[in-house]
Amino acid sequence: MRRREFITLLGGAAAVWPLAARAQQGQRMRRVSLLLPLAEDDPEAQSRVKAFKHGLRDVEWVEGRNIRIDYRFSASDPNRLKGYVAELVSLAPDVIVANSTPVLAALRQATTTIPIVFAVVNDPVGQGFVSSLAHPGGNITGFSFIERSMIGKWIGMLKDVCPDLSRVALMFNPDTAPYYDVYLRSFERTPRSIAVDVSAAAVRDVTEIEEVIAKLGQQPGSGLIASSDPFIIFQRGAILQSAKTHRVPTVSSYRQFVLEGSLMSYGPDPSDIFRRAGSYVDRILRGDKAADLPVQSPIRFELVVNMIAAKALGLTIPESFLLLADEVIE
Numbered sequence: 001m002r003r004r005e006f007i008t009l010l011g012g013a014a015a016v017w018p019l020a021a022r023a024q025q026g027q028r029m030r031r032v033s034l035l036l037p038l039a040e041d042d043p044e045a046q047s048r049v050k051a052f053k054h055g056l057r058d059v060e061w062v063e064g065r066n067i068r069i070d071y072r073f074s075a076s077d078p079n080r081l082k083g084y085v086a087e088l089v090s091l092a093p094d095v096i097v098a099n100s101t102p103v104l105a106a107l108r109q110a111t112t113t114i115p116i117v118f119a120v121v122n123d124p125v126g127q128g129f130v131s132s133l134a135h136p137g138g139n140i141t142g143f144s145f146i147e148r149s150m151i152g153k154w155i156g157m158l159k160d161v162c163p164d165l166s167r168v169a170l171m172f173n174p175d176t177a178p179y180y181d182v183y184l185r186s187f188e189r190t191p192r193s194i195a196v197d198v199s200a201a202a203v204r205d206v207t208e209i210e211e212v213i214a215k216l217g218q219q220p221g222s223g224l225i226a227s228s229d230p231f232i233i234f235q236r237g238a239i240l241q242s243a244k245t246h247r248v249p250t251v252s253s254y255r256q257f258v259l260e261g262s263l264m265s266y267g268p269d270p271s272d273i274f275r276r277a278g279s280y281v282d283r284i285l286r287g288d289k290a291a292d293l294p295v296q297s298p299i300r301f302e303l304v305v306n307m308i309a310a311k312a313l314g315l316t317i318p319e320s321f322l323l324l325a326d327e328v329i330e
Helices: 019-023 043-060 079-091 101-110 149-162 180-186 206-217 230-233 236-245 255-259 270-285 307-311
Strands: 030-036 066-073 095-099 114-121 140-145 167-172 197-202 221-226 250-252 263-266 299-307 327-329
Touching: 019 263, 030 079, 030 101, 030 270, 043 066, 043 114, 043 255, 043 270, 066 079, 066 149, 079 101, 095 101, 095 270, 101 114, 101 230, 114 270, 140 270, 149 167, 149 180, 149 221, 149 250, 149 263, 167 180, 167 206, 167 230, 206 221, 206 236, 221 236, 230 236, 236 250, 236 255, 250 255, 255 263, 255 299, 255 327, 263 270, 299 307, 307 327
Parallel strands: 030 066, 030 095, 095 114, 114 140, 167 197, 167 221, 221 250, 250 263, 299 327
Antiparallel strands: 263 299
């Protein structure tokens, strides 16, 4: 059930063009490409596509009427991603929407002229995708996702519901989410009031995922952070099954993890970001340059708690914590 809307303003909203100005534009069919790192039948992918289409409709772009959208889903396959990037660039769309670091990195190598709007990408400045948040430069702009401070928030939330928590592993694939090494080093340099050891858990396949979680399960007081990493999202079934088997409380940034058995999630709402991405596509189609559109931060965050998972782990969630949740699964 829904508890409340938890809105945090971290970045300015994109300007909205007057409806009258839009009405004066011609109805030539425009072409947009959308490339996601997930499988087409993944509920998370479907949610993002649906939100993006809603965002376009909000600014009067209707698929099949005045805009054509080419969808591609790489399903965390590097070879498929490479092929789709070449294919989409060859189509010469008006704008390409890129989801995730691997997708954006591949597109940046393939074109410096087609405007690219990224959605749900971490540390775009640190990774060299844009010159700055305020002035991206080049042909790339978009909507960022996780900030470095989120690591501390995830740990604090795990500690709130797991009083005996003494160690946490941050699981990510360094090939698809290299920024987490930087995030973790930054966190380690920050003074903390919570005495919890945090370690990096770099994984590249299901075997390594199982090894990390099995080791945590053998150590009382352990918890797991499943990062906002396209590989981790793609492999969430294996992660959640192993966490359930070894009784390891798990937090992530995605609501979908909680729907599939994770203890909790806290993070930006990807659907909201994809809906907002429609506004930047609109502005570029109407003449704005990607270089002049500032990178936007998330503005909507969600806390979701799974009471079924809590009961299976033998945890009692404080009522004060539940009152903070946007959704509680019972």
